[in-house]
Amino acid sequence: MKKKVLTVDDSRTIRNMLLVTLNNAGFETIQAEDGVEGLEVLEGCDPDVIVTDINMPRLDGFGFIEGVRRNEKYRAIPILVLTTESDAEKKNRARQAGATGWIVKPFDPAKLIDAIERVTA
Amino acid sequence: MDMNEIKEIFFQECEEQLAELESGLLKLNDGDRDPETVNAVFRAVHSIKGGAGAFGLDDLVAFAHVFETTLDCVRSNKLEPNQDVLKVMLKSADVLADLVTCSRDGGSVEESRTKTLVKELEALANGEMPSAAAEAPKPAAKAAPAAAAAPAPTDDSGFQPIPFTFDGFGGDEEAVLGNVFDISFKPTRELYSKGNEAALLLRDLSRLGEMSIACDMDTLPAFESMDPEASYFGWKISLKTAKSEDEVRAVFEFAEWDCELDVKPAEASEDEEQPMVPVPFDLSALDDGPAEPAAPAPAVVAAAETASNVTKAVAAAVEKKESAAAAAAAAAQNNAAAAAASAGQTIRVDLDRVDRLINLVGELVINQAMLSQSVIENDATGTSAVNMGLEELQQLTREIQDSVMAIRAQPVKPVFQRMSRIVREVADMVGKQIRLVTEGENTEVDKTVIDKIAEPLTHMIRNAVDHGIESPEKREAAGKDPEGTIKLSAKHRSGRILIELQDDGGGINRERVKQKAIDNDLIAPDANLTDEEIDNLIFAPGFSTADQISDISGRGVGMDVVKRSIQALGGRISISSKPGQGSIFTMSLPLTLAVLDGMVVTVAGQTLVVPLTAIVETLQPEASAIHSFGATQRLISIRNSFCPLVDVGRILNFRSTQANPVEGVALLVESEGGGQRALMVDAIQGQRQVVIKSLEANYTHVPGIAAATILGDGRVALILDVDAVVAASRGQSLKPEMSLAATG
Numbered sequence: 001m002k003k004k005v006l007t008v009d010d011s012r013t014i015r016n017m018l019l020v021t022l023n024n025a026g027f028e029t030i031q032a033e034d035g036v037e038g039l040e041v042l043e044g045c046d047p048d049v050i051v052t053d054i055n056m057p058r059l060d061g062f063g064f065i066e067g068v069r070r071n072e073k074y075r076a077i078p079i080l081v082l083t084t085e086s087d088a089e090k091k092n093r094a095r096q097a098g099a100t101g102w103i104v105k106p107f108d109p110a111k112l113i114d115a116i117e118r119v120t121a
Numbered sequence: 122m123d124m125n126e127i128k129e130i131f132f133q134e135c136e137e138q139l140a141e142l143e144s145g146l147l148k149l150n151d152g153d154r155d156p157e158t159v160n161a162v163f164r165a166v167h168s169i170k171g172g173a174g175a176f177g178l179d180d181l182v183a184f185a186h187v188f189e190t191t192l193d194c195v196r197s198n199k200l201e202p203n204q205d206v207l208k209v210m211l212k213s214a215d216v217l218a219d220l221v222t223c224s225r226d227g228g229s230v231e232e233s234r235t236k237t238l239v240k241e242l243e244a245l246a247n248g249e250m251p252s253a254a255a256e257a258p259k260p261a262a263k264a265a266p267a268a269a270a271a272p273a274p275t276d277d278s279g280f281q282p283i284p285f286t287f288d289g290f291g292g293d294e295e296a297v298l299g300n301v302f303d304i305s306f307k308p309t310r311e312l313y314s315k316g317n318e319a320a321l322l323l324r325d326l327s328r329l330g331e332m333s334i335a336c337d338m339d340t341l342p343a344f345e346s347m348d349p350e351a352s353y354f355g356w357k358i359s360l361k362t363a364k365s366e367d368e369v370r371a372v373f374e375f376a377e378w379d380c381e382l383d384v385k386p387a388e389a390s391e392d393e394e395q396p397m398v399p400v401p402f403d404l405s406a407l408d409d410g411p412a413e414p415a416a417p418a419p420a421v422v423a424a425a426e427t428a429s430n431v432t433k434a435v436a437a438a439v440e441k442k443e444s445a446a447a448a449a450a451a452a453a454q455n456n457a458a459a460a461a462a463s464a465g466q467t468i469r470v471d472l473d474r475v476d477r478l479i480n481l482v483g484e485l486v487i488n489q490a491m492l493s494q495s496v497i498e499n500d501a502t503g504t505s506a507v508n509m510g511l512e513e514l515q516q517l518t519r520e521i522q523d524s525v526m527a528i529r530a531q532p533v534k535p536v537f538q539r540m541s542r543i544v545r546e547v548a549d550m551v552g553k554q555i556r557l558v559t560e561g562e563n564t565e566v567d568k569t570v571i572d573k574i575a576e577p578l579t580h581m582i583r584n585a586v587d588h589g590i591e592s593p594e595k596r597e598a599a600g601k602d603p604e605g606t607i608k609l610s611a612k613h614r615s616g617r618i619l620i621e622l623q624d625d626g627g628g629i630n631r632e633r634v635k636q637k638a639i640d641n642d643l644i645a646p647d648a649n650l651t652d653e654e655i656d657n658l659i660f661a662p663g664f665s666t667a668d669q670i671s672d673i674s675g676r677g678v679g680m681d682v683v684k685r686s687i688q689a690l691g692g693r694i695s696i697s698s699k700p701g702q703g704s705i706f707t708m709s710l711p712l713t714l715a716v717l718d719g720m721v722v723t724v725a726g727q728t729l730v731v732p733l734t735a736i737v738e739t740l741q742p743e744a745s746a747i748h749s750f751g752a753t754q755r756l757i758s759i760r761n762s763f764c765p766l767v768d769v770g771r772i773l774n775f776r777s778t779q780a781n782p783v784e785g786v787a788l789l790v791e792s793e794g795g796g797q798r799a800l801m802v803d804a805i806q807g808q809r810q811v812v813i814k815s816l817e818a819n820y821t822h823v824p825g826i827a828a829a830t831i832l833g834d835g836r837v838a839l840i841l842d843v844d845a846v847v848a849a850s851r852g853q854s855l856k857p858e859m860s861l862a863a864t865g
Contacts, residue, residue: 010164013131013172020127055164069314078316100316101375106174118325119316119375 002028003120006047008038008064009082010056014105018051018082021109027116035059039067042074049120050079051103051112054090062097069098078119082107124176131172135221138165142214143538150207159202163192169217178224180235181217187239188213191246200245209241215542299330299361301387302369307337307355312379314350323356325372330362359387472568475529479715482518482525483812486716489518490809490833519810526567526713533611533620534562536575540582540609547586554593554603555586560610566618567713573690574620574710577683581622581706582607584680589624589704599701601625613712617734622706629698631655637664656696656704660684688844690714691732691827709734719811719840720788721832722802725775728838729802730811730830735843737789737797739805742766742782753779757787757799764789767850768801769841773825790843798847813840825849 005027007018015031022029030045032038034056042050050068054061061081069075081094081102091102100119103112145162148155170185191210194200202210216238219230304326308319326332337355341347360369366384373382493511500508537559548555590596590605597603608623631652638644638658650658658664662681687694692710711717711734719730720739740759748756748763756763766787768779780801787799811830816823816839827842 011168011171012134013127013168013175016127016130017175020123055160055167057161057164076313076316078318095315095378098315105171119318119321121318121321 002026003049003116004028004030004045004047005116006030006032006038006042006045006050007082008032008035008050008052008056008061010034010053014053014082017107018112021107021112025109025113035061035064035067038064042068042071047077049116050077051082051116052079053082054094062093065094065097065099080115080119082112128176131176132221132225134172135169138168139214139218139221140535140538141165142217143211143541144534146207146211146214147541149202150204150211154202156196159192159196163189163196166192166217169221173224176224180230181220181224184213184217184220184235184239187242187246188217191242194246206245209238209245211545213238213242215545218542299363300365302358302360302362302366302384303387304358304360304369304385305355305381305383306358306373307381308352308376309379309381310350310352312376313352315379317376317379319352319354319356322372322376323358326358326360326369329364329369329372330360332358332360334358355381470528472529475525479525479529482522483715486518486522486810486812487831487833489514491835494833522716522810526715527565529568530565530712531568531571532563532565533571533574533618536571536578537562537609537611539575540578543579543582544586544607547583551587552592553586553590553605555590555605555607558606558608560608561612564611564613564618565712566611566710567715569714570618570690570710570712573686574708577686577708578620578622580683581680582609585622585624585626585704585706589626591627595627599627614709618710618712620708620710622708623703625703628700628702628704629656629659629696631700634658653697656698659696660694691717693844715813716810717813717830717840718808719830720808721806721838722786722788723804723806724773724802725770725780727775728806728832728836729769730838730840731788731790731800731802732827732840732843733808735790737791740787740789740799742785742787742799744783747782755779755782757782759789759799764797764799765850766799766801767846769846770801770803772846772849790847798850800843800846811838811840 003026005022007015007022007029009015009018009031010033015033019029019031030041030047032041035052036058038050038052039059052061052064056064059067065079065081068077068079075098078100079098081091081099082105094102101115103115142162142165145158145165148158149162166185166189170182170189173181173185188210191200195202195206200206216230216234220235223229306319306322308317312319323334327334335357337357338353340355341353347353362369366386370377370382370384373380376382489511493515496505496507496511541557541559544555544557585607590607591599591601593603596605606625608621610621610623612619635644635650635655635658638655638661639646639648641664643658643661643664644650659680660683662679664679664681684694687708687710690710691714692708694706694708696704696706698704717730718733720733720736722729722731742757746758747766748758750756755766757766758764766782768782770776771779780803782801785801785803786805787801789797789799791797811832813828814830816826816829819829823839825842825845826839827845828840829837830840832838
């Protein structure tokens with residue numbers, strides 16, 4: 001069975017790149033445009049892993065991760081943070097919010113896939 | 122979808138982000154301190170940088186990075202976005218926009234511009250927060266901005282490289298052929314709560330080489346007192362691998378903070394001292410993904426089956442599998458629905474498709490009108506079911522048309538935003554301080570109109586900055602705020618869009634305008650003109666008030682070109698000016714170039730359409746109200762004022778003598794030059810919406826005629842160009858050879 005990835009990113013460019021990269025690697029991809037939509041979509045799509053941006057309107061990545069972790073059903077799901085934020089402080093906040101791992105943008109497709117493989121069974 | 126398409130999307134997105142950026146900065150400039158505004162501005166630059174990085178657009182990334190860093194200072198309240206700061210930021214936004222354009226279309230932005238701004242931005246970021254700057258890896262110090270802004274590569278792993286040598290452990294040879302590491306790994310409960318998974322980490326570790334593993338279950342309590350969320354196991358691993366210590370540690374990259382981890386090169390004698398319970402454990406069972414290597418997991422010794430159901434790690438895996446299996450089919454369907462719903466509230470459609478739809482609906486409207494007409498002709502009572510049905514059809518058609526037009530309607534915002542940049546640039550160039558205030562940016566108008574107003578508007582803005590607003594010294598001397606204000610507003614009024622450009626400058630210097638017009642032979646030296654007429658002279662061809670043609674607005678294009686391009690859109694422009702207080706240019710434009718509300722009239726046996734927007738009122742002249750004036754001129758008195766009568770049939774050469782006004786109908790029209798005229802037509806047929814068909818595209822331009830349409834009976838009717846007819850009545854006659862006798 002195909003692994004299912006939920007991506008949350010407000011940039012259309014990045015969404016498309018994620019879609020192409022993930023589809024090429026044989027994943028099923030579901031996309032949301034911000035944290036609020038991400039939480040809405042989450043229930044119905046039951047992903048194996050979540051990839052999320054940090055800087056987003058309405059609900060940012062930190063808030064989104066916290067929201068996922070508060071959900072009984074999804075609190076153990078691996079969440080990868082995809083962001084250009086490279087300083088340690090942001091990474092720490094993402095971790096405290098419950099992120100599993102991170103990928104620094106601009107992402108290398110191989111690295112993205114590798115990171116996903118690392119956190120999913 | 123390939124990379125080129127994504128790149129195209131990226132540039133589209135850049136446009137949006139740049140608009141967002143500019144409007145956000147302008148809001149801040151107006152004193153808005155909403156954190157969400159600052160966030161939106163930051164996100165815009167951030168997004169551009171992110172996308173640009175993916176396409177290797179280094180110049181863009183470099184500049185965006187510096188910009189972003191400074192914006193981050195604003196976001197974290199380390200830098201107050203005052204006017205000076207915003208000035209730099211607005212300029213940076215302009216440069217960023219240029220860099221985007223260059224990345225897309227080729228070309229390059231002058232290095233001096235980027236360099237200067239990079240310095241200014243860095244000064245802002247550093248100057249206002251010296252402590253933070255000291256900690257930062259000082260991109261400012263480097264000369265080339267590109268190098269300065271490249272994202273620090275060390276960040277990739279999130280680890281500080283640990284100095285390490287193999288000296289004393291057996292030399293280089295062994296390092297290449299295989300190191301042996303003793304690893305001790307004990308996760309905390311946080312590791313699991315963040316979605317990490319000890320078994321997966323061990324699996325990854327096993328892929329690095331040959332591994333033997335032992336589970337430490339010492340802390341495992343009795344079953345009754347077990348906390349299912351707690352972490353009880355630790356592992357001791359011996360790994361033989363060709364990888365370095367850093368690479369081994371990299372496996373635990375995401376888990377580093379949430380475990381006790383010790384990785385050290387094995388010491389020969391320290392082998393079998395830990396008391397461990399060896400339990401066979403097949404790690405490959407965890408894999409159902411595509412990435413599992415064919416090779417079976419290397420020798421693995423761990424506590425697994427007996428205890429697996431109590432560790433949070435394994436429990437999670439099991440639970441996930443169960444729920445996945447149970448919900449599989451139903452969920453799959455839900456997903457599709459959810460994904461579809463999540464696609465957002467907007468879709469992007471190729472403009473060609475919309476245009477095609479609009480054309481088709483236009484044909485539908487004509488067809489429906491023709492059908493109605495022929496039914497009416499055959500059904501005098503108008504009560505048959507067909508007739509009733511047709512009325513409904515007519516209403517539906519109208520609604521479809523409105524809805525289709527609404528698809529192409531867009532706010533004028535993007536055009537207005539471009540103007541603020543022009544004001545900035547031109548004001549900078551001529552050393553004036555000018556604030557642009559915009560109003561009604563969300564007023565919607567057909568895209569075809571938007572595309573065409575940008576150019577005339579640009580020219581008018583340049584004019585307003587260059588000629589309208591005075592220099593700061595002059596303004597101060599006149600007791601005004603040294604900073605001039607230009608107000609650009611848009612609003613809907615009676616089926617048209619009204620765009621006003623108001624400056625608080627010196628107003629039109631009428632004496633100079635008049636003198637210039639006399640010098641240029643535009644008017645006779647003894648002409649007696651009203652103030653209004655003098656103001657309108659600036660629209661005359663070949664007129665320029667600047668004594669020296671400046672770099673800014675004098676590009677060989679005058680206000681006459683502006684006027685003509687607006688007229689070509691079916692629009693009007695007028696000016697009103699008060700000396701010392703400024704001028705207001707008012708443009709009135711149709712909301713669409715596709716349909717028009719018109720009054721259908723008969724003139725000398727021809728059917729013509731007069732745009733309804735031009736008509737003030739209609740009246741049946743009485744003989745007593747008609748007065749002769751000179752040889753051919755006639756006036757009509759309306760409520761105690763006189764208004765010239767214009768026989769449309771005569772002007773268009775439909776007939777050689779003037780018709781008797783008493784037998785016709787007068788349409789009182791207001792021309793854009795100010796002043797009213799009464800247009801004489803023979804009869805009014807009715808009022809209807811007509812689909813505009815360009816005459817130029819299908820035939821050739823005809824003076825006095827704006828366009829054509831197809832009426833319900835299938836006949837072509839010409840749409841009158843009211844302004845041209847009024848102008849012709851003033852003496853500039855339409856060329857006879859181009860008149861309508863040929864086309865009627």
